[in-house]
Amino acid sequence: MRGESGRFLLRLAVYPLLMALLPVIASAAYLGPSTVSAAVVSSPARDRAPQPDPLGKAASREVITKPVPPVTTVLVPTALEQLHADLLKIGASNGGRVGISLQELSGPRRTAVSLGARQSFYAASAYKLPLLMAEAQQIATGHASPSDRLCYDPADQEDGWFTDYNPGTCFTRQELAQRAGIDSDNTAAHILVRYLGGPDALNAYARSAGMTASALWVPNTTTPDDLAAAWVNEALGRLGGVAAQRWLYPLLTHTASEQGIPAGVPGTVAVVHKVGTLSGSENDSAYVTGGRVTYVLSVAVDGTDEVTGWRTIAQISSRIWRYESSRPAYVVVASAGPSAPLWPDRRH
Numbered sequence: 007m008r009g010e011s012g013r014f015l016l017r018l019a020v021y022p023l024l025m026a027l028l029p030v031i032a033s034a035a036y037l038g039p040s041t042v043s044a045a046v047v048s049s050p051a052r053d054r055a056p057q058p059d060p061l062g063k064a065a066s067r068e069v070i071t072k073p074v075p076p077v078t079t080v081l082v083p084t085a086l087e088q089l090h091a092d093l094l095k096i097g098a099s100n101g102g103r104v105g106i107s108l109q110e111l112s113g114p115r116r117t118a119v120s121l122g123a124r125q126s127f128y129a130a131s132a133y134k135l136p137l138l139m140a141e142a143q144q145i146a147t148g149h150a151s152p153s154d155r156l157c158y159d160p161a162d163q164e165d166g167w168f169t170d171y172n173p174g175t176c177f178t179r180q181e182l183a184q185r186a187g188i189d190s191d192n193t194a195a196h197i198l199v200r201y202l203g204g205p206d207a208l209n210a211y212a213r214s215a216g217m218t219a220s221a222l223w224v225p226n227t228t229t230p231d232d233l234a235a236a237w238v239n240e241a242l243g244r245l246g247g248v249a250a251q252r253w254l255y256p257l258l259t260h261t262a263s264e265q266g267i268p269a270g271v272p273g274t275v276a277v278v279h280k281v282g283t284l285s286g287s288e289n290d291s292a293y294v295t296g297g298r299v300t301y302v303l304s305v306a307v308d309g310t311d312e313v314t315g316w317r318t319i320a321q322i323s324s325r326i327w328r329y330e331s332s333r334p335a336y337v338v339v340a341s342a343g344p345s346a347p348l349w350p351d352r353r354h
Contacts, residue, residue, distance in 0.1 A: 086117065089329045093121055093322060100318040102286075102309030103127075107230035108326060109238050112300040113333055123230035124219065127306040130282030131190045132289050133222040135258075136212040136236055137198055138187055138280075139245050141179065142254035146246035152180035152253070156201050164192035167262075187257030190281065199223070215239050230304040233291035237302040241293050254278075255293075265316045266290030267303055270323025275299075288315035299330045 083091070097104035107123035110116040144150035157176040167189045177197070185194035199208055205223035212220055216235030220228040239245050240254070258278045267290045268277040279292030291304035305322050307315040 085329060085332070086119075089325065090119070090121070092325050093119075096318060096321050096325065097121070100307065100310050100314055102307055102315070102318075104308075104318065104322075105230040105304075105306045106322055107234035107302075107304040109234050109302045110300075110330070111238070111241060111302065112298060120231055123234070123304070125306075126219070126227045126229055127289055127308050128282075128284060128287040129220065129222060129226045129228040130284040130287060130289065131192070131195075132228055132233060132280060132282035132291065133208065133212075133226060134186050134190060134195050135233065135280040135291065136215055136217060136222070137195060137202065137208060138183060138254055138257060139215060139236065139240055139250070140202055140208070140211040141183055141198060142250035143246035145179075145253050146249035150179060152178065152183075154179040156182060156197050158193070158197060159200065162193050162196035162200060164196060166191040166193050168193065183257055187261070187280070189262050212236070215245060228289075228306075230289070230291070230306050233289070233304040234302050237291055237293050237304070241300075241302060266319040267292040267294065267305065267323040269316075269320040270325075271296065271327045275327070283312065283315075286310060286312070286315070288312060288319060290319050294327075296331075299327075299333075301326075301330055 093106055097106070103122065103125065105122040105125045105127060106119065107121075108117075108119040110118070141150065145152060155176045156179055157174065158171045160173060163171060166185075168185060168191055171193050177194075179198075182194040182198055185191040186198060199205065202208060202211070209220070209222050212222055212232075216239050217228065217232035218235075220232045222228065240251065243251070255278045258280055259276065261279070261281070263281045263283075264277075266281055266288070267279050271277060271294065275294060275296030277292050277294050279290055282289045287306070287308045288310075289304070289306035292302070294301050294303060303323065303326060305319045307318050310318070
């Protein structure tokens with residue numbers, strides 16, 4: 007009895023002690039060895055000491071502020087915009103009216119420039135351009151021959167280069183075309199117009215060639231855009247093709263008047279063109295080709311003296327040539343075909 011009683015009293019003493027220690031043991035087990043170890047070795051002095059930072063992570067978290075210089079935006083005009091500005095400046099400096107029409111025929115992107123080119127100008131001898139184009143197309147299609155003989159009528163007479171026109175005198179179509187083209191002879195052109203069918207037939211053909219705003223012969227007006235359109239159609243083979251070009255181009259190359267568009271390009275560049283000039287009105291329209299560069303240019307000047315007019319046209323031609331010859335990536339030249347006319351090495 008006494009032994010059982012003693013054991014009972016022992017259990018009563020030990021049991022409350024175990025219940026008091028149980029939360030402490032459980033907390034130690036939850037924290038784990040590393041936490042307990044850290045709690046043992048840590049001290050306030052050690053916590054305050056700087057820790058090594060071999061990767062520089064602390065520095066990477068710092069925000070570094072430095073002064074930033076101001077940004078200046080400079081707007082530079084494109085080459086085409088600069089060309090426009092320069093052409094307008096040239097035109098404004100001559101004191102008269104100026105019209106400029108440019109159509110590129112080479113390069114991957116063919117630009118057209120028209121500055122005052124829809125204005126009407128006095129055509130003067132520019133009417134001979136569609137006249138000779140009509141002759142070329144008739145010959146190319148077999149409706150006429152260079153050897154045809156065309157006879158002079160006194161009504162054809164107008165001041166010009168030649169004095170051998172007499173009643174009953176006849177000339178070949180080729181000879182009259184050379185006189186009207188190379189020398190811009192008026193009487194020869196009048197004979198050709200008469201055999202073509204007269205002024206109405208000339209105007210009808212000019213419209214078919216793209217000269218829709220022109221009134222040739224009477225009152226004899228045209229626009230730079232119209233002259234350029236006729237040249238584009240000729241160059242692309244739409245007015246008789248290569249056969250027409252082979253007959254026409256020599257008649258308008260190395261002409262008696264080379265002070266306009268040809269004067270603004272290098273001597274190795276071929277310029278097929280027709281001028282018109284009378285009483286302070288000068289115009290020149292041309293098909294220009296040199297190496298990789300091919301374009302059509304028409305310029306008209308009105309209200310200046312003849313010297314100033316031709317100088318202005320030459321300056322415009324020179325500026326456009328510099329722009330065209332500096333364009334990159336020329337890949338295709340528009341032409342009528344592989345047998346297009348070959349050009350002489352130099353003009354004269």
